[in-house]
Amino acid sequence: MAGAFALVLAAFGSAVVSDNTDANSLRADKYQTISQSYTGPDEAAGGDVDISRDFNRTTQLRQTKAQAGQTQRAQQELVKAVGKEATKQRLNQWVIPVTGYHLTARFGQRSGLWSTTHTGLDFAGPAGTTIVSIAAGTVKSTGYEGAYGNRTVITLNDGTEVWYCHQSKIAVSPGDQVGPGDVIGYTGSTGNVTGPHLHLEVRPGGGGPIDPYAALVEHKVTP
Structure with a gap:
């Protein structure tokens, strides 16, 4: 049993959580969502990540604690399980990105800023913030995708595709295996945006998008 536990923990890997401590206030009006202004690839995509200091420290600490707690619970569940049960737990565990x-x-909103309704959920915040995979899966593609900017697409183990858009820098490559909490990139302003944010899309079976908020809540994660 001890050997099985060790294998389970080794398979899970380690989660990386960003914890910035030097902070000011985050103003919602500074981080608007997608606009009609096309900015193109930004210089941060191939260079060093510049982490903005304009955000709320209390909010940052609360969200970091929640993300760490989600990852810790996943680890605890894996310790309790072996074999197929451990694999099942890992398949189902989600975390905040x-x-x-x-x-x-939010998903389904209408605005002159988009040609159609909004197809994802926007997490606005400091440029250069660490983005982690919300669940276990395989990196399907990475690269610049027009209005989506620098985008990473990860196919989860159940076939669901998750899109992480507008990144300043991508930290994974196609074919990489990732677990919940693994670093995959950094937030930015590439593509059609007016400020740094992560545009998250959830597409079951690689088809049309569904509400990411509802999908996260369904997996016991509330943004």
């Missing part, structure tokens, strides 16, 4: 965020545009 960023910390220090403020939710702005």
Whole structure:
């Protein structure tokens, strides 16, 4: 049993949580969502990540603690399980993708800022904030995708595709295996935006998008 536990923990890996401590206030009006202004790839995409200091420290600490707690619970569940049960737990565990965020545009909203209804959930916050995978899966693609900016697409173990858009820097490559809490990139303002944020899309079976908020709540994670 001890050997099985060790294998389970080794398979899970370690989660990386961003914890910025030097902070000011985050103003929602500074982090608007997608606009009609096309900015193109920003210089941060190939260079060093510059973490903004304009955010609320109390919010950052609360969200970081929540993200860490979710990852810790996943680890505890894996310790209790072996074999197929451990695999099942890992398949189903989700976590929040960023910390220090403020939710702005939500799924299904209509605005002159978009050609159609909004297809994801926007986590606005400091540029350069660490983005982690919300669940276990395989990196399907990475690269610049027009209005979506620098985008990473991860196929979860149940076939669901998750899109992470507008990144300043991508930290994974196609084919990489990731677990919940693994670092995959950093927030930015690439593509059609008016400020740094993570645009998250959830697409079951690689098809049309569904509400990411509802999907997160369904997996016991509330942004």
